Amino acid sequence: MNIMTVSQLNKRLADTIDKELTFKGAAVKGELSNYKVHSPSGHAYFSLKDPKCAIKCVMFAGNLKRVRFTPKDGMSVLITGNIKVYERDSCCEIVASSMMPLGEDGAVYAQTEEIKERLLEKGIFAAERKRPIPKxxxxxxVVTSDTGAVRHDIMTTVERRFPLCSIEFYASSVQGDTAASSLCRAIALADKSGADTIIVARGGGSAEDLAPFNTEEVTLAVADCLTPVISAVGHEVDTTLTDYAADVRAATPTAAAELATPDMSVILAKLDDERPRLKRLMERVVERKLTALERLDSSLKLASPVHRLDNAERSIENNAEKLKMLMENRLKFLELRLSNTADKLPGLITDKLSDREKQLSMVYTQLNMLSPFNVLDRGYTLVMREGAAVTSVDELTADDKVTVRFSDGSAEAMIVSKKKL
Incomplete structure (x- = not known):
């Protein structure tokens, strides 16, 4: 007989299950029970049961963030994970890595995911579409049901925080078959009301209760609003498609009212803190304005008609005196220049004539040197035919009549014959 201690037995059980491949990534379906998310870790602890048995489960925060629906007690789900046995008390537990709804909840989840993916592709949930909420x-x-705690919570919060702000409620059905169309009408009216902010809100409920806020038409109605929208649907753990489409998502209707309004007490406290600084600023502003008024008064005095006439009269007198002095100086200068010119004029004329005579003599000499008639004085003659000078014997033929030019006259001649040299 192999006798073991309790510790040894529990260790063998833990090692056996840990080594068994069928217990790794096991898929188990059942009903959620005692579902709780612990704060601040964010881990979920629950049981998975069927009519006969139950097993404890844990899903750590990292995996829980990837769950696309809100788990609740009584919901049928399919989880995958590893089976683990703890040696200390031989407790068996599923460490879940994923969770999906089954049955009717699963169908609603699948439909919601399909709408979400389609709207994601259209950019309806894009961050750049988000607008700031007016401060x-x-x-x-407020778009919500005509009855219930939501109206009271929002009104009480707004009146407490910022009583200067008015509230208009647009009643709508928030669950059931007609809720989607009712919500769309109420949202459209709220968008046209001239409000600074729209709050779309309802209290918590099951996945079926929140279904209208996961429809494509209501989600698009929120996204198409020209007014910034705060979505506050369900409890903090609930997330709907309208939350993604809104400019801001609030965990509860009360939180939405807080996001939509400033705290008047904080504003008044800041004003009290700023009062001395504001007083100093006002004193500086008043001082600057008084200085500006004094400058303006001086400017007005300088710009008065009497002052301007006096200035103009003085300016005319000064300019007249300057003009008189300029004219006298100019006349004296011209008289002196004229006197000097008169003394120099005879000599300048004589010199100018002498220069012209010399230039003419030089030109005459140059012209004589270039004249063809000077060549004729040395015994040469100029033969012309029909008024043009003959420069070659080739230009003449027998019986041509030519004119022979001498230095002292000319003679007519006829060509009898010619000879080429």
Whole structure:
């Protein structure tokens, strides 16, 4: 007989299950029970049961963030994970890595995921579409049911935080077959109301209760609003498609009212803190304005008609005196220049004539040197035919009549014959 201690037995059980491949990535379906998310770790602890048995489960925060629906007690789910036995008390537990809804919840989940993916592709949930919520609103439009705690929570929060802001409620059905169309109408009216912010809100509920807020038409109605929208649907653990489409998502209706309004007490406290600084600023502004008024008074005095006439009269007198002095100086200069010119004029004329005579003599000499008639004085003659000078014997033929030019006259001649040299 192999006798073991309790510790040895539990260790063998743990090692056996840990080595068994069928217990790694096991898929188990059942009903959620005692589902709780612990704070601040964010881990979920729950049981998975069927009519006969139950097993404890844990899903750590990293994997829980990837779950696309809100797990609740009584919901049928399929989880995958590893089976683990703890040696200390031989407790068996599933360490879940994924979770999907089954049955009716699964169908709703699948439909919601399909709509979400389609709207994601269209950019409806894009971050660049998000708009800031006005910090100091004058009016807030609230789309919610006509009854229930949501109206009271929002009204109480707004009146407590910022009573200067008015609230308009747009009643709508928030669950059931007609809720989607009712919500779309109410959202459209709120968007046209001139409100600074719209809050779309309802309390918590099952996945079926929140289904209208996961429809494509309501999601697009929120996304198409010209007014910034805060979505506050369900509890903190619930997330709907309208939350993705809104500019801001609030965990609860009360939180939405807080996001939509400033805290008046904080504003008043800041004003009290800033009062001395504001007083100094006002004193500086008043001082600057008084200085500006004094400057303006001086400018007005300088710009008065009497002052301007006096300045103009003085300016005319000064300019007249300057003009008189300029004219006298100019006349004296011209008289002196004229006197000097008169003394120099005879000599300048004589010199100019002498220069011209010399230039003419030089030109005459140059012309004589270039004249063809000077060549004729040395015994040469110029033969012309029909008024043109003959420069070659080739230009003449027998019986041509020519004119022979001498230095002292000319003679007519006829060519009898010619000879080429």
């Amino acid at each position: 100091i609103p004058e009016k807030i439009a």
